[in-house]
Amino acid sequence: MKNNYLFLFLLFGICLIFSRCKLELESANPVFLISTQQNEISTQSTSSCVFKYKLITPFNQLDNESQQKALVEGISLWQKANKRINFLQFSEDDRCEIWVKFIDPKFFETSTKTTEGSFFKVPLVGQSISKKENDKYVIYLSNSYQWTQQSMTKAVAYHIGLMLGMATSKNEQSIMYPFSVGDKITLSKTDSIDVNRLYPLLCKDADFKFLPFSFNLSSSTLLKIRLDKQNPIKIVASGQIRVGLFLGYSTPVGLDKGLFSFPIVGYNLIPAFNHATIIYKKNNDTEWKICGAYLELPADGNEYLELILNLNDNDVTDNTGSYQVTVSYK
Known part of the structure; x- marks a missing residue:
């Protein structure tokens, strides 16, 4: 009987130890390890300052709107902190510098982190990785993890930080802390200082547009275009403008004469x-x-193009309306 009591006492003691250990581990461990990837020091990793991005393969357990919001919010954290870098959500896969993909984690490289518990080391596996593949920076997210908009935002922001050359942080308030902790997802003061230190110069591409884009033309307009492929460029215009009280409406082709064949050469630039x-x-x-x-316009091998579009009209102040213009690759 004494042996039975002793056995029960020992069993209770062991259960108590394991229970406390588990509680300590659970309370000490963050929600999940974003990635085992780390940068030891902050260093500018690219000379580029404009990046096009797209979600290539979506997650089938989270609605598309939430995924798109997570992607935009995670990336825009860095753009808001430093106006000298610019991120553009883009539609064409092959012309994006950044891809985000959900894939089976079995394709992840084998890598683990270990955290100290009371008596045990608990292996933790990151739920995402990122790597440079040819001319793309690809962020891979595990499709076996139960992603939310919040956790996806944090993972995307973390990997964009790595892409920019930000160092991993031990501060839980930093976006570069490799664990997901709490509900608040913002850059710390140190994050903002570091990314501005890495990219201190005004981006020459900041006010350049990528094709295609559309706009309304009613007066002289400067278009600064960054060419990321060497295809011919086409400009297509439509619509009508009322060009004065007596001339009526004009299309982008223009008018060769006025009302009752009245000559209008004097109104032209x-x-x-x-x-x-x-x-x-x-x-x-x-x-x-x-x-x-x-x-x-034929491709000429240049990366940048400046176009000025205008109306052949020496006084546009009495015009009403605008032409609709689309500039794209052929």
């Missing part, structure tokens, strides 16, 4: 071109050329 047609200058051109309703 360039007398030889139709009135109110679209005209353009490319880069360092000194003379205006006709664009009209459709124009193709």
